[in-house]
Amino acid sequence: xxxxxxxxxxxxxxxxxxxxxxxxxxxxxxxxxxxxxxxxxxxxxxxxxxxxxxxxxxxxxxxxxxxxxxxxxxxxxxxxxxxxxxxxxxxxxxxxxxxxxxxxxxxxxxxxxxxxxxxxxxxxxxxxxxxxxxxxxxxxxxxxxxxxxxxxxxxxxxxxxxxxxxxxxxxxxxxxxxxxxxxxxxxxxxxxxxxxxxxxxxxxxxxxxxxxxxxxxxxxxxxxxxxxxxxxxxxxxxxxxxxxxxxxxxxxxxxxxxxxxxxxxxxxxxxxxxxxxxxxxxxxxxxxxxxxxxxxxxxxxxxxxxxxxxxxxxxxxxxxxxxxxxxxx
Numbered sequence: 001x002x003x004x005x006x007x008x009x010x011x012x013x014x015x016x017x018x019x020x021x022x023x024x025x026x027x028x029x030x031x032x033x034x035x036x037x038x039x040x041x042x043x044x045x046x047x048x049x050x051x052x053x054x055x056x057x058x059x060x061x062x063x064x065x066x067x068x069x070x071x072x073x074x075x076x077x078x079x080x081x082x083x084x085x086x087x088x089x090x091x092x093x094x095x096x097x098x099x100x101x102x103x104x105x106x107x108x109x110x111x112x113x114x115x116x117x118x119x120x121x122x123x124x125x126x127x128x129x130x131x132x133x134x135x136x137x138x139x140x141x142x143x144x145x146x147x148x149x150x151x152x153x154x155x156x157x158x159x160x161x162x163x164x165x166x167x168x169x170x171x172x173x174x175x176x177x178x179x180x181x182x183x184x185x186x187x188x189x190x191x192x193x194x195x196x197x198x199x200x201x202x203x204x205x206x207x208x209x210x211x212x213x214x215x216x217x218x219x220x221x222x223x224x225x226x227x228x229x230x231x232x233x234x235x236x237x238x239x240x241x242x243x244x245x246x247x248x249x250x251x252x253x254x255x256x257x258x259x260x261x262x263x264x265x266x267x268x269x270x271x272x273x274x275x276x277x278x279x280x281x282x283x284x285x286x287x288x289x290x291x292x293x294x295x296x297x298x299x300x301x302x303x304x305x306x307x308x309x310x311x312x313x314x315x316x317x318x319x320x321x322x323x324x325x326x327x328x329x
Contacts, residue, residue: 029198030265030329038232039202039264039329043111046120046164051111054120054164058087063126067136071223074098074240075149079162089124090240091160092151097218098240100161105294106214106239107163108282109302113210114270117203117236123289124162128152159290161240168229169237174204175220187260189316189324202328203234206267208256213305214242217252243298257309261316264328268313274306 029035044051061081069076069088074097077089090100103121110118132143152158173179185191186201187208193201211219218224218241226235276299283293294302317325 029195030327035198036329038199041114041116043114043116045116051120055122057081057085058120058162058164059122059124061085061087063130063134065136066131066134066139068139068142075146078165086165088119088163088165089126089160090163091126091158093149094151095149096244099244100159100240101289101291101293102214102242102244103161103163103238103240104286104289105283105298106216106236106242108279108286108293109213110210110236112270112274112278112282113206113213114266115206115210115236117207117210117234118239119164119166119235119237121161121163122286123159125157125159125290128156128158131158166228166235166237169226169235170229170231171223172225172227172231172234173223174225175222184259187262189261189320193262193327198328199232200234201262202264205260205262205328206264207234207236208260209263209267209271209309210236211242212253212257212309213302214239215244215250215253215301215305216242217250218242220252220256243294243301257312261320262325262327263313263316265326266329268326271306271309271313276300276303279303 046054058079061083063079064082065080066089067078067080069078074095075091075093076098077091079087079089081087090098090103092100101123103118104123107118107121110116131146135143135146150158174183182197183201183204186193186197187205207219207225210216216239218238219236224238226237227233228235279294279299279302286293313325
């Protein structure tokens with residue numbers, strides 16, 4: 001057993017003993033109009049506009065220049081359009097931890113779960129000539145890497161995933177010991193949960209459920225959890241390592257799911273309504289993608305995890321009671 005699991009286990013064991021009144025949870029916050037407004041998601045709407053508007057723009061807007069995004073071991077590009085707006089572009093590449101179509105699939109599942117935490121995403125094809133001619137001067141030293149790592153079609157085009165640019169993101173190191181001590185208690189039925197932490201707890205619960213649905217092992221690997229500039233809303237970013245491997249689930253996703261014992265009523269309802277049919281219908285709205293966004297095997301695996309999720313939630317409700325588990329709106 002590695003150090004990470006030992007530390008987390010210690011936190012879980014110590015949490016009940018440190019809490020003077022373990023059931024003193026402000027459940028009335030779930031019915032507070034102010035709190036409900038803060039936690040309300042608007043699936044299909046991003047920054048006040050319909051997702052389709054964002055998707056059409058980032059898929060068709062004229063590219064002015066291209067640069068590398070900082071950080072990460074894979075190729076992630078920034079497209080700057082003629083009107084000054086931007087988008088993130090992840091091309092097909094020889095890195096198993098970056099599968100562009102998975103970001104699109106994550107966006108779709110985020111929407112089906114009633115969330116608006118993944119930026120609108122779709123596919124886009126650019127040419128090799130366009131990439132090299134519009135690559136900014138300061139990044140031209142990376143040309144050899146681009147040639148070596150990106151997958152090119154026979155006609156010299158490059159397929160990839162393009163996402164709406166988020167102007168400001170604030171990192172929150174939920175994987176750190178300092179933060180883990182806090183939020184593991186927030187999503188546990190014995191931990192204190194005051195007004196200040198309620199909104200974060202609700203979103204972390206939803207985030208871990210979302211990550212389990214898409215089989216994401218990468219959320220807590222470092223620098224992968226972000227909020228908006230107000231520090232009130234979480235963004236679920238960088239999902240290209242998800243759905244892999246595509247069997248039932250993997251260690252990290254299952255481990256973090258097991259920490260969640262407090263849930264959102266709306267999330268439970270969305271999971272119940274989540275079907276193979278609804279997923280395929282939503283995927284079908286993406287017209288003429290260069291690849292199948294999710295294979296039949298990957299869709300089947302998503303539905304397997306969906307069933308495991310409902311079983312997990314039902315068991316926690318039976319164990320701790322509805323009032324101690326279904327505490328978020």
